[in-house]
Amino acid sequence: LRQRVIRAEKMEVVGHLAASISHEIRNPLTVSRGFMQLLAQSKDTSEKNKQYIQIAIEELDRAEAIITDYLTFAKPAPEREEKLNVKTEIERVIDVLRPLANMSSVEIQTTLVPFAIKGERQKFQQCLLNVMKNAIEAMPNGGTLYVNVSIEKDYVSIHIADTGVGMTKEQIERLGEPYFTTKGAKGTGLGMMVVYRIIETMNGIISVHSEVDKGTDVYIYLPSFYADQMDKAIIQNKRALII
Ligand code: ADP
Ligand code: MG
Numbered sequence: 001l002r003q004r005v006i007r008a009e010k011m012e013v014v015g016h017l018a019a020s021i022s023h024e025i026r027n028p029l030t031v032s033r034g035f036m037q038l039l040a041q042s043k044d045t046s047e048k049n050k051q052y053i054q055i056a057i058e059e060l061d062r063a064e065a066i067i068t069d070y071l072t073f074a075k076p077a078p079e080r081e082e083k084l085n086v087k088t089e090i091e092r093v094i095d096v097l098r099p100l101a102n103m104s105s106v107e108i109q110t111t112l113v114p115f116a117i118k119g120e121r122q123k124f125q126q127c128l129l130n131v132m133k134n135a136i137e138a139m140p141n142g143g144t145l146y147v148n149v150s151i152e153k154d155y156v157s158i159h160i161a162d163t164g165v166g167m168t169k170e171q172i173e174r175l176g177e178p179y180f181t182t183k184g185a186k187g188t189g190l191g192m193m194v195v196y197r198i199i200e201t202m203n204g205i206i207s208v209h210s211e212v213d214k215g216t217d218v219y220i221y222l223p224s225f226y227a228d229q230m231d232k233a234i235i236q237n238k239r240a241l242i243i
Contacts, residue, residue, distance in 0.1 A: 021074040022067050033060045058185055069191045072129055073122040083225050084124055086149055086156055087114040093128040105142035113149045115156040116225035119202045127198040130191035131160050131218050138164025154227030158220040167210040
């Protein structure tokens with residue numbers, strides 16, 4: 001019993017310390033970046049060394065961007081599939097993105113309904129974050145991010161739209177290709193790859209429509225939790241009939 005108690009306590013410590021993996025990795029990156037900047041500003045630093053420091057800072061920023069696209073909501077414990085409320089999850093992601101939206105004068109308009117789907121919470125949040133972050137980044141001079149939830153047959157539909165720079169047909173076709181980015185050093189080209197992979201594991205569908213200088217519409221369809229339950233009931237009944 002004693003051993004078990006100690007183990008339980010240890011688990012709790014892990015839970016508190018590493019509330020989020022991204023937070024734990026970001027902290028040392030931020031500290032290192034801060035000291036690099038101090039060095040870069042110091043009059044004792046030669047021009048040559050300033051160039052090296054600049055490269056180091058850019059690489060730290062790249063690591064930070066990759067963590068954002070992969071691990072924003074990641075926690076040390078393994079994930080389980082559970083019943084998720086799309087409204088709650090979308091609101092959580094919007095909370096995280098609001099500072100970024102404010103920086104670019106992007107207004108956020110939502111029509112959210114608390115439909116249920118099945119999935120791993122962190123992965124679903126990461127998927128929403130990557131799509132909404134792209135939408136905000138497509139509006140550097142302001143605009144509106146729309147997020148609407150509705151139900152279509154057995155699918156919960158999440159419509160994410162922006163009034164940003166839009167994409168050409170060629171760009172839409174390359175979406176999800178690893179390292180495809182039009183954002184230069186600031187982009188990872190990994191965000192949409194992660195999105196496509198997560199939607200696939202959730203048995204969902206994604207469809208993207210875009211027009212250059214008008215904006216982009218992303219539709220994500222995920223099987224409704226209840227449709228899924230109903231399918232199972234039907235399959236089980238059929239089996240019963242066959243037997
Ligand atoms: P990153 O954002 O790091 O560039 P992503 O995989 O998230 O990588 O996106 C790949 C590319 O797809 C972006 O660089 C951009 O050109 C394009 N893109 C994605 N979403 C949008 C959007 N909402 N509006 C305009 N372009 C977009
Ligand atoms: Mg992105």
